[in-house]
Amino acid sequence: MSQRVITLAHYYTAPEIQRMADKVGDSLELSLYARDAQADIIVFAGVRFMAETAKILNPNATVILPDAGSTCSLVTQTDVKRLKAWRERYPDHVHVSYINSSAEHKALSDWIVTSRNVDDIIAHLYAQGKQVIFSPDRNMGAYLNYQYGYDMPLWSAVCEVHDKFNEQALNQGMAAVDGPSYLIAHPESPLPVLKRADYVGSTSGMLNWIKSFDREPDATIFVATEDGILYNMGLARPDLKIVQAPIYAGCQCNQCPYMKLNNVERVQRAQAGEGTVIDYLTPEQMDAARLPIERMLAFSEAQAREAAMEKPLAVAV
Template sequence: MSKRVVTLAHYYTAPEIQQMADKVGDSLELSLYARDANADVIVFAGVRFMAETAKILNPQAEVILPDAGSTCSLVTQTDVKRLKAWRDKHADHVHVSYINSSAEHKALSDWIVTSRNVDDIIAHLYAQGQKVIFSPDRNMGAYLNYQYGYDMPLWSAVCEVHDKFNETALNEGMAAVAGPRYLIAHPESPLPVLKRADYVGSTSGMLNWVKQFDREPDATLFVATEDGILYNMGLARPDLKIVQAPIYAGCQCNQCPYMKLNNVERVQRAQAGEGTRIDYLSHEQMDAARLPIERMLAFSEAQMRQAKPAPEVMPA
C-alpha cells in the first residue's frame, strides 16, 4: 500500500514550491493542518522548527524537511541553557514563546504563540493577573510592550530578515514614490518601522489586509516582511501596486535564505522519501513541547468558534 504524503508550504517559500503543496499557510494554519492531517508522511517546505512542530503535533506521521540547513536565526541565536537560566530567574512569570523556536525551547515554555494570536494570548494572561516573560523575538516583544504598555522582560534574538528593515531606508523609499503610500509590517520588524506602519500583523493578517484594501486605487503598498508573501498578495490583488519595503537605498530584495533552500528538486526528493527526517526528538521532549502548543491551539480555536457567525435560522 502506498503511503499518503501531504506537502505543506509556508507563504515565504518560492511560488513554485507553494504550487507543489497540499496546503499553503502561516505558522498557525500549518500547525492546525499538520495536527489533523491523515498522513503517513508530512513533507514540510519551511524551516526546521516548523517541521519539528508538525512532528510534535502528529507524532505518528513521518515528517521530512527537504533541506537540513533550513533553520531560523531566532533558533540559532538562542542558547537553550542560558534560556533556562533566564526563565528560572523569572520563575514567578508565565513564559510565552514565539513559535519560531526549537523543540527544546518550546519545552521550557508555558505558552506558544504565533504572530497572529500573540496579542490576544498575552492580553488574556495579563487579564488573569499574570506576569509574563517573552522569548525569543526581541522586536516582537518590544512592539507588544510599546503598543500595550506591558513591561515584559524580553529575550534578545531577532529574525535576520525582518531586522534589516529600517526607518531611514523606508523614508527614502516612500519619498521616492508619488501618490498615496501605505506601510504594512510583520511584528518581527524593528520598532521604529512598526511605529510607522498603517497595519502590523501576521503573514495571513497582512495578506487579508491587502485583499480588503479599498482606499485609493493608485496607492503603493509597502510590505515589511519576507518577499515570498508578495506572490500571494499579487495573486489576490493584481490591481494594486505592492512592493517590498527597502532595507537600504534602492533595495527591495529581502529574502529568508533558509526558506529559499526549499527548491523543486529537494521537495520532490522529500516527497519520494529522501531528506531530513524529524526523528531525533524524544517522547519526553515532544510531550513537554506539545503542552504549550496545545494551549495556544485550543485558545485560537475557541476564538475562531466565537468569531464564526451563527447559522441562519430558516423561518417556519
C-alpha cells in the same frame, strides 16, 4: 499499500514550491493542518522548527524537511541553557514563546504563540493577573510592550530578515513615491518601522489586509516582511502596486535564505522519502513541547468558535 504523502509550504517559500503543496499557510494554519492530517508522510517545505512542530503534533507521521540547513536565526541566536537560566530568574512569570523556536525551547515554555494570536494570548494572560516573560523575538516583544504598555522582560534574538528593515530606508523609499503610500509590517520588524506602519500583523493578517484594501487605487503599498508573500498578494490583488519595503536606499531584495533552500528538486526528493527526517526528538521532549502548543491551539480554536457564533445569521428574503 501506498502511503499518503502531503506537502505543506509556508508563504515565504518560492511560488513554484507553493504550487507543489497540498496546503500553503502561515505558522498557525500549518500547525493545525499538520495536527489533523491523515498522512503517513508530511513533507514540510519551510524551516526546521516548523517541521519539528508538525512532528510534535502528529507523532505517528514521518515528517521530512527537504533541506537540513533550513533553520532560523531566532533558533540559532538562542542558547537553550542560557534560556533556561533566564527563565529561572522569573519564577513567578508565565513564559510565552514565539513559535519560531526549537523543540527544546518550546519545552521550556508555558504558552506558544504565533504572530497571529500573540496579542490576544498575552492580553488574556494579563487579564488573569499574570506576569509574562517573552522569547525569543526581541522586536516582537518590544512592539507588544510599546503597543499595550506591558513591561515584559524580553529575550534578545531577532529574525535576520525582518531586522534589516529600517526607518531611514523606509522614509526614503516612501518619499520617492508619487501619490499615496501605505506600510504594512510583520511584528518581527524593528520598533521604529512598526511605529510607522498602517497595519502590523501576521503573514495571513497582512494578506487579508491586502485582499480587503479599498482606498486609493493608485496607492503604493510597502510590505515589511519576507518577499515570498508578495506572490500571494499579487495573485489576490493584481490591481494594486505592492512592493517590499527597502532595507537600504533602492534595495527591495530581502529574502529568508533558509526558506529559499526549499527548491523543486529537494521537495520532490522529500516527497519520495528522502531528506531530513525529524526523528531525533525524544517522547519526553515532544510531550513537554506539545503542552504549550496545544494550549495555544485550543485558545485559537475557542476564539474562532466565538467569532462564528457572533456572526449574524443569513435571512432568506
